[in-house]
Amino acid sequence: MDLSYIINQLGEDREEYFNAVSPPVIQTSNFAFRTVAEMAEAFTDEKKYRLYTRGNNPTTEMLAKKIAALEKTEDCLVLSSGASAITLAVLSQVKAGDHVVCVMHPYSWAHHLLTEIMPRFNVETTFVDGTDIRNFEAAIKPNTKVIYLESPTTMYFELQDLTAVNALAKKHGIVTIIDNSYSSPLGQNPAEYGIDIVLHSATKYINGHSDVVAGVLCASNEIIKKIYSSEFLNFGTVAAPWSSWLMIRALRTLPLRIKQSSESTQRIIEFLSHHPKVKKVHYPHHESHPQYQLAKKQMKIPMGMFSIELNTDSKEKVVQFCESLKYFLMAVSWGGHESLIIPAIAFREGSELPFNFIRFYIGLEEAEILLNDIKSALELV
Numbered sequence: 001m002d003l004s005y006i007i008n009q010l011g012e013d014r015e016e017y018f019n020a021v022s023p024p025v026i027q028t029s030n031f032a033f034r035t036v037a038e039m040a041e042a043f044t045d046e047k048k049y050r051l052y053t054r055g056n057n058p059t060t061e062m063l064a065k066k067i068a069a070l071e072k073t074e075d076c077l078v079l080s081s082g083a084s085a086i087t088l089a090v091l092s093q094v095k096a097g098d099h100v101v102c103v104m105h106p107y108s109w110a111h112h113l114l115t116e117i118m119p120r121f122n123v124e125t126t127f128v129d130g131t132d133i134r135n136f137e138a139a140i141k142p143n144t145k146v147i148y149l150e151s152p153t154t155m156y157f158e159l160q161d162l163t164a165v166n167a168l169a170k171k172h173g174i175v176t177i178i179d180n181s182y183s184s185p186l187g188q189n190p191a192e193y194g195i196d197i198v199l200h201s202a203t204k205y206i207n208g209h210s211d212v213v214a215g216v217l218c219a220s221n222e223i224i225k226k227i228y229s230s231e232f233l234n235f236g237t238v239a240a241p242w243s244s245w246l247m248i249r250a251l252r253t254l255p256l257r258i259k260q261s262s263e264s265t266q267r268i269i270e271f272l273s274h275h276p277k278v279k280k281v282h283y284p285h286h287e288s289h290p291q292y293q294l295a296k297k298q299m300k301i302p303m304g305m306f307s308i309e310l311n312t313d314s315k316e317k318v319v320q321f322c323e324s325l326k327y328f329l330m331a332v333s334w335g336g337h338e339s340l341i342i343p344a345i346a347f348r349e350g351s352e353l354p355f356n357f358i359r360f361y362i363g364l365e366e367a368e369i370l371l372n373d374i375k376s377a378l379e380l381v
């Protein structure tokens with residue numbers, strides 16, 4: 001299926017709604033039946049029939065079809081947040097007494113789930129440096145049920161070799177889960193490498209307009225069906241129809257948005273990597289990245305997020321740099337229309353990141369304007 005078909009046609013039964021080009025938001029909680037027999041039939045398979053919006057909703061189904069096709073998986077669940085996708089993915093695959101192997105430096109709430117919540121239910125996690133497959137192998141125990149990946153990680157930009165991890169996991173009958181938010185479904189498709197569950201914070205690239213919090217979880221029919229009829233319906237963290245509609249609209253421009261962000265980012269990386277006031281650039285698609293070759297192999301597009309370390313010993317200079325940027329907003333999140341920074345000095349104590357570390361997300365503003373903004377700010381360092 002080609003990208004244009006997925007984005008503009010797939011799942012859109014326009015005859016069902018007056019041949020409107022843009023689909024309706026089916027803002028309803030429940031669906032009515034004409035006969036007892038039809039209602040009884042619906043109760044037999046809540047995934048197949050429309051009964052209640054906590055389970056199925058036509059607007060959300062349309063989006064789910066598109067996302068599953070983009071991720072090259074059979075099915076998809078659309079959730080009210082990326083954090084919920086992480087929680088359901090992990091929880092659905094383990095029971096008390098099980099063990100998880102997770103990459104070091106995953107998204108903060110994945111870390112919290114595995115270190116603070118799961119141990120209460122007797123599920124333990126070993127964190128490994130995911131840049132070397134031998135570390136995964138060494139961490140596997142007889143009760144390991146899940147390998148949790150995030151490639152690249154969104155603060156440290158460390159990659160995992162998906163082919164190698166998948167081979168190892170399959171050998172031991174372990175389920176693999178990956179947070180693929182960094183790359184978006186256009187930039188990397190872990191299912192092509194055999195990864196079982198691919199999740200995203202749809203808040204980031206997929207919605208891309210900084211106005212919806214949502215998540216997606218993509219996998220085989222078998223895995224999705226199991227999660228759907230248990231954790232998904234029970235946690236009730238489905239996306240609202242209105243959020244799904246906004247994400248369908250956002251998908252129309254996903255390739256354009258990513259192209260713009262990617263091209264600007266490469267120009268900015270080129271500039272920064274030669275700048276004397278910049279000590280180090282952390283970006284998977286730059287040749288200084290220790291896993292540059294793996295990035296080129298696994299990731300289809302150089303994406304819009306990276307970090308730098310400023311060449312200074314002074315915290316004041318870092319603050320001055322951040323506060324003097326005119327076009328970069330200082331805010332969490334990323335993947336939207338607007339360029340952003342997060343300076344590591346703003347983090348709580350205990351962060352391993354150096355004080356001169358700043359994460360950048362490059363939005364849709366003109367590259368020239370962003371470059372000049374950074375240029376001026378660097379003069380103050």
Ligand SMILES: *Cc1c(COP(=O)(O)O)cnc(C)c1O
Pocket residue numbers: 081082083084107154179181182200201202203204213214215333
């Ligand atoms: C933001 C983010 C999440 C969490 O998603 P929410 O939609 O905020 O719940 C998960 N993983 C990564 C990599 C993220 O950046």
